[in-house]
Amino acid sequence: MVTQSSGRHHAPLSQHEMGPRDGRAYATDSGSDAQERAMLRLTHEQMMVNQALVEKIFACERAESALRASEQQLHDLLAHQLATREDERKRISRELHDSLAQNLLALRIDIVMLHQHTTKRHYRLRDRIGAALDNVDITLRTVKGLLGELRPSCLELGLQATVDMELRKFTRASGIACELSGSPAVDALALGEEELLTIYRVLQECLNNVFRHSLASRVNVRLDGSTxxxxxxxxxxxxxxxxxTPRKPSSFGLLDLHERLTAHGGELVVKGAHTHGTEVVVNIPIGPRLRNEPGRPAIG
Incomplete structure (x- = not known):
C-alpha cells in the first residue's frame, strides 16, 4: 500500500483568489507611486516657478540699479550745467566791468569836461551835452545792475553782509519790509565761494517768488549756524x-533750488498754508571749519 504524502504543492493563487488583505496592499502600493509621481511633478513645477521668480527679482534689481545710476548721472549733469552757467556769468560780468563799464566811465568824464568848457552862449549845445550825460548815467546804472545780477560784488563781504544787502535792495525795489536776524555763530563759519553763491541764489529766487506771488507785506530771514x-x-x-500742488510744466524755480542744494549735500523744505504765509527752510552742510583756522584765507 502506498501511503499518500501529507505535503501538498499549492499552485499560485490568482488575483481573484487573493484575500482581501493582499488586495489592499497592492492598491496601497499603486497609490503611493501615483502620489510620489504627483509630488515630483509639483516639485519640478515649483522649482521652475521659483527660478522664474529669482530671474525676475534679479531683473528688477538690475533695472533699479540702472535707474539709480541714471538718476545720479542726471543730478551730476544738472550740477555741471549750473556750475557752467555760473562760470559763464562770472566771465560775462568780468568782461562787462573791464570793457563796457570802463569805457562808459571814460566817456562820461569826456562829456563832463566838454560840458564844463562850453559857454553859456551855446545853450543848445549845452542842453545836448547835458542830455548825452544823462543817457550815459542811465546806461552806467543799467550796467551796474546787470553786473550785480550776473555776479554780486557783495559776496566778498561775507554771508550776513551779502544777505543784508540783498534784502535792502529787495525792499527798495518792492516796498516790502524785510528783517534779518541770526546767531553770532554764523560769522565764524568758513563758507566757500560756491556755498555763498548758492545761498545767495536761493535767497534771490525766494524773494522773487514773494514779490510775484505772495502779496506779502513783510519778510523775515534768519540765519543759524553750527559747526x-x-x-x-x-x-x-x-x-x-x-x-x-503739482508744479506747472513751465515752472522750474523750486526744482532749480533743489538741484543747487543737492549739489552741495543740502536740502530745501517748503512749508505753506493758505492765508498763513510761506516758510522756506534751507539746510546746507559746511564742515567744521572756522574762518580763522590756520592755512585757510579769511572770507568775512
Whole structure:
C-alpha cells in the first residue's frame, strides 16, 4: 500500500483568489507611486516657478540699479550745467566791468569836461551835452545792475553782509519790509565761494517768488549756524500756497533750488498754508571749519 504524502504543492493563487488583505496592499502600493509621481511633478513645477521668480527679482534689481545710476548721472549733469552757467556769468560780468563799464566811465568824464568848457552862449549845445550825460548815467546804472545780477560784488563781504544787502535792495525795489536776524555763530563759519553763491541764489529766487506771488507785506530771514550746518529760514506773511500742488510744466524755480542744494549735500523744505504765509527752510552742510583756522584765507 502506498501511503499518500501529507505535503501538498499549492499552485499560485490568482488575483481573484487573493484575500482581501493582499488586495489592499497592492492598491496601497499603486497609490503611493501615483502620489510620489504627483509630488515630483509639483516639485519640478515649483522649482521652475521659483527660478522664474529669482530671474525676475534679479531683473528688477538690475533695472533699479540702472535707474539709480541714471538718476545720479542726471543730478551730476544738472550740477555741471549750473556750475557752467555760473562760470559763464562770472566771465560775462568780468568782461562787462573791464570793457563796457570802463569805457562808459571814460566817456562820461569826456562829456563832463566838454560840458564844463562850453559857454553859456551855446545853450543848445549845452542842453545836448547835458542830455548825452544823462543817457550815459542811465546806461552806467543799467550796467551796474546787470553786473550785480550776473555776479554780486557783495559776496566778498561775507554771508550776513551779502544777505543784508540783498534784502535792502529787495525792499527798495518792492516796498516790502524785510528783517534779518541770526546767531553770532554764523560769522565764524568758513563758507566757500560756491556755498555763498548758492545761498545767495536761493535767497534771490525766494524773494522773487514773494514779490510775484505772495502779496506779502513783510519778510523775515534768519540765519543759524553750527559747526557742520547752516540753516536759513525765509518766512513771509502772504497768502501762502499748497506745497503738494503739482508744479506747472513751465515752472522750474523750486526744482532749480533743489538741484543747487543737492549739489552741495543740502536740502530745501517748503512749508505753506493758505492765508498763513510761506516758510522756506534751507539746510546746507559746511564742515567744521572756522574762518580763522590756520592755512585757510579769511572770507568775512
Amino acid at each position: 557742520d550746518r547752516l540753516t536759513m529760514r525765509i518766512v513771509d506773511n502772504g497768502i501762502g500756497f499748497d506745497p503738494t
